[in-house]
Amino acid sequence: MSEFISSAAVVSTNTDDSATRPGITGASILLDHVTKRFPGQARPAVDGLTMEIPAGKIVMLVGPSGCGKTTTLKMINRLIEPTEGRIVVDGDDVTDMNGDTLRRGIGYVIQAGGLFPHMTVARNIGIVPKMLGWDTARIATRVDELLELVSLDPALYRDRYPKELSGGQQQRVGVARALAADPPVLLMDEPFGAVDPITRLRLQDELLNIQEELQKTIVCVTHDFDEAVKLGDWIAIFNEGAQLEQYDTPERILGDPANEFVENFIGSGAGLKQLTLTRVADVALSDAVVGNPGEQATDVLARVVEAGHGHAVIVDERRRPIQWLSVRQLGRLETIGDVPDPKLPVVGKHATLNDALDTMLVSSAGAALVTGRRDMFKGVIDVQTVMDAITRSQTAAVLESDQAPVGLNTGLFQAQTAAAGADPSEAVENGADAQAVQ
Amino acid sequence: MTTRTLTTEARLAGGDSAVETPGDPAAPVLPVSRARATWRSWRGLVYQLAGILLAFLALVIWLNTADLSPIELTTLAPAALWVYTVEHIQLTLLAAVIVLVIAVPLGIALTRRPLRFLTAPVLAIANFGQAAPAIGVVVLLAFWVGFGFWAATLSLVLYAALPVLRNTMVGLQQVDARLIEAGRGMGMSSAAVLFRVELPLAVPVMLSGVRTALVLLVGTAALATFVNGGGLGILITTGVNLSLTPVLITGALLVALLALLIDWIGRVVEHVARPKGL
Numbered sequence: 158m159s160e161f162i163s164s165a166a167v168v169s170t171n172t173d174d175s176a177t178r179p180g181i182t183g184a185s186i187l188l189d190h191v192t193k194r195f196p197g198q199a200r201p202a203v204d205g206l207t208m209e210i211p212a213g214k215i216v217m218l219v220g221p222s223g224c225g226k227t228t229t230l231k232m233i234n235r236l237i238e239p240t241e242g243r244i245v246v247d248g249d250d251v252t253d254m255n256g257d258t259l260r261r262g263i264g265y266v267i268q269a270g271g272l273f274p275h276m277t278v279a280r281n282i283g284i285v286p287k288m289l290g291w292d293t294a295r296i297a298t299r300v301d302e303l304l305e306l307v308s309l310d311p312a313l314y315r316d317r318y319p320k321e322l323s324g325g326q327q328q329r330v331g332v333a334r335a336l337a338a339d340p341p342v343l344l345m346d347e348p349f350g351a352v353d354p355i356t357r358l359r360l361q362d363e364l365l366n367i368q369e370e371l372q373k374t375i376v377c378v379t380h381d382f383d384e385a386v387k388l389g390d391w392i393a394i395f396n397e398g399a400q401l402e403q404y405d406t407p408e409r410i411l412g413d414p415a416n417e418f419v420e421n422f423i424g425s426g427a428g429l430k431q432l433t434l435t436r437v438a439d440v441a442l443s444d445a446v447v448g449n450p451g452e453q454a455t456d457v458l459a460r461v462v463e464a465g466h467g468h469a470v471i472v473d474e475r476r477r478p479i480q481w482l483s484v485r486q487l488g489r490l491e492t493i494g495d496v497p498d499p500k501l502p503v504v505g506k507h508a509t510l511n512d513a514l515d516t517m518l519v520s521s522a523g524a525a526l527v528t529g530r531r532d533m534f535k536g537v538i539d540v541q542t543v544m545d546a547i548t549r550s551q552t553a554a555v556l557e558s559d560q561a562p563v564g565l566n567t568g569l570f571q572a573q574t575a576a577a578g579a580d581p582s583e584a585v586e587n588g589a590d591a592q593a594v595q
Numbered sequence: 596m597t598t599r600t601l602t603t604e605a606r607l608a609g610g611d612s613a614v615e616t617p618g619d620p621a622a623p624v625l626p627v628s629r630a631r632a633t634w635r636s637w638r639g640l641v642y643q644l645a646g647i648l649l650a651f652l653a654l655v656i657w658l659n660t661a662d663l664s665p666i667e668l669t670t671l672a673p674a675a676l677w678v679y680t681v682e683h684i685q686l687t688l689l690a691a692v693i694v695l696v697i698a699v700p701l702g703i704a705l706t707r708r709p710l711r712f713l714t715a716p717v718l719a720i721a722n723f724g725q726a727a728p729a730i731g732v733v734v735l736l737a738f739w740v741g742f743g744f745w746a747a748t749l750s751l752v753l754y755a756a757l758p759v760l761r762n763t764m765v766g767l768q769q770v771d772a773r774l775i776e777a778g779r780g781m782g783m784s785s786a787a788v789l790f791r792v793e794l795p796l797a798v799p800v801m802l803s804g805v806r807t808a809l810v811l812l813v814g815t816a817a818l819a820t821f822v823n824g825g826g827l828g829i830l831i832t833t834g835v836n837l838s839l840t841p842v843l844i845t846g847a848l849l850v851a852l853l854a855l856l857i858d859w860i861g862r863v864v865e866h867v868a869r870p871k872g873l
Binding site for chain 1: 773780781791795
């Protein structure tokens with residue numbers, strides 16, 4: 158943040174109290190009636206957009222291709238200069254400051270990392286610190302620190318060239334490079350678009366972990382609505398000309414889409430998408446009959462029958478599940494073995510319901526075992542639990558919308574008040590959007 | 596991470612950190628393969644040099660054993676041959692230096708945003724100009740600027756500038772636009788992006804343009820003799836005019852060997868200067 162205060166050409170007081178909240182290292186961003194017209198194009202790519210991005214939050218920009226979401230993103234670090242309007246970062250108007258200086262204080266991640274192939278991982282990460290005049294030792298320490306942060310072993314990866322890394326690793330280095338000078342704001346342009354689905358999920362989880370630790374302000378463009386739901390604290394859904402259709406929490410966009418456009422954009426299966434919003438730890442788990450290796454199978458079977466269950470969970474001495482035996486399997490056994498079943502359907506308590514559903518669909522039991530701290534067995538989650546959770550979160554989302562808590566649409570509320578001096582038609586449009594959201 | 600037992604040879608193994616296992620298939624590769632890989636990358640160059648030396652040796656042996664007339668002996672005296680060769684190399688190198696000084700900055704300028712609209716037309720002209728016969732350029736220019744060393748140099752420069760210009764532009768154009776954007780997005784100025792990203796990545800293509808130009812220059816410098824520019828071309832014209840076949844053959848062979856040698860040097864430079872990681 159000091160980056161901006163020291164380098165901004167415009168002297169301004171810090172008006173955003175959220176930026177000074179402890180823990181948050183991010184800075185708030187305000188797009189104030191920003192318009193971009195490209196030469197030779199009749200319609201503006203971004204038309205009078207006012208949008209507040211709260212400090213320390215992840216804001217996802219989604220919308221159909223050509224809707225202006227990438228243009229909007231690039232106007233924040235002025236890779237694309239706005240035709241009209243102001244950009245305010247952390248209370249400082251940065252519209253007229255030197256673009257290169259501005260960009261050195263904002264992290265930027267593009268698809269596939271955008272690493273320079275002729276530089277090693279360490280040199281790639283050290284680019285911005287070097288431009289900022291850090292000494293070599295400090296850069297080296299920072300590089301190692303960042304590689305650790307993105308779960309790459311510094312000793313192993315620091316001297317590699319990008320072509321010696323997998324797509325996921327390149328993307329991680331891309332994130333590390335963007336974080337190198339500890340910028341308060343991170344802009345990401347379809348960051349995980351070029352990696353396979355499994356790596357993408359892992360990178361998303363890692364980004365969330367990093368964000369939990371650093372609390373930067375992250376603005377991320379994606380075309381993948383599921384990614385937006387998973388990562389975003391706030392989601393901005395754009396229509397052509399960067400018209401904000403809805404700017405809201407994922408829960409409320411899924412539970413209460415503002416209009417037909419948003420509904421169509423979410424697509425079918427909004428209920429399924431809500432599964433990514435709820436963690437396994439948030440739902441009630443069923444009990445299970447627990448047995449230990451070495452017990453007589455008949456004893457365990459008797460307990461299972463008594464409880465009216467179909468299965469028994471066998472746990473080891475540290476209560477980690479190792480087997481999941483059906484009544485029929487128990488009937489065939491004499492004593493319970495201690496060989497762990499590698500195909501056991503286990504999910505951690507931090508997994509999303511979506512992950513849990515995936516796991517239980519491949520297990521023969523139609524349910525999954527939930528483990529907590531140190532992989533200790535906690536209970537069983539089944540399809541019915543998941544269905545109940547969907548129904549509940551849908552009603553919950555609607556209820557929440559009815560109360561319409563002030564602050565959820567801060568950007569748009571401010572837009573309405575700040576719109577006084579600007580084009581009235583735009584203000585009305587934005588105002589209409591804000592009301593539609595409620 | 597701690598259980599990782601990868602050797603440095605496994606560095607090229609792909610895969611995500613979390614899915615890589617200690618039993619990586621690339622791990623058992625021995626350091627021997629590195630020496631072998633080095634040899635493989637240099638093998639072509641070693642063979643080319645050996646070929647050039649062998650051909651030169653054959654020429655020397657043939658000149659020493661052949662039954663040559665007194666005129667031929669005078670023309671082909673080692674001292675005379677040396678003078679022609681030095682002249683030839685001077686012409687070539689001078690032209691090459693001038694070409695580099697002109698064509699590389701011009702190529703860079705023509706790919707910058709203000710002049711970018713000129714890129715396509717200039718590339719078209721460069722391709723077209725390459726098809727013009729060299730002898731025509733040499734003689735026409737000589738009539739314009741007068742006969743002699745400088746006329747020869749000027750026409751050589753004009754002729755060799757085209758591949759360097761073209762490859763500079765193509766080399767810069769083929770740099771992934773996303774890398775340029777990544778650089779600008781990190782706050783690098785456009786000059787920093789040019790010198791630290793675009794030019795290093797364009798080096799292989801640019802160097803191959805320079806090598807092409809040098810080879811063209813060695814060949815074309817043989818025509819300098821028509822405008823009294825000196826060089827090994829004199830052996831060829833003398834050989835033709837006076838029907839001295841050994842002189843003609845020697846001249847032609849020396850020009851060819853010189854071209855191959857310059858090509859070899861160019862390849863070595865390319866091999867060494869290619870940025871690591873590409």
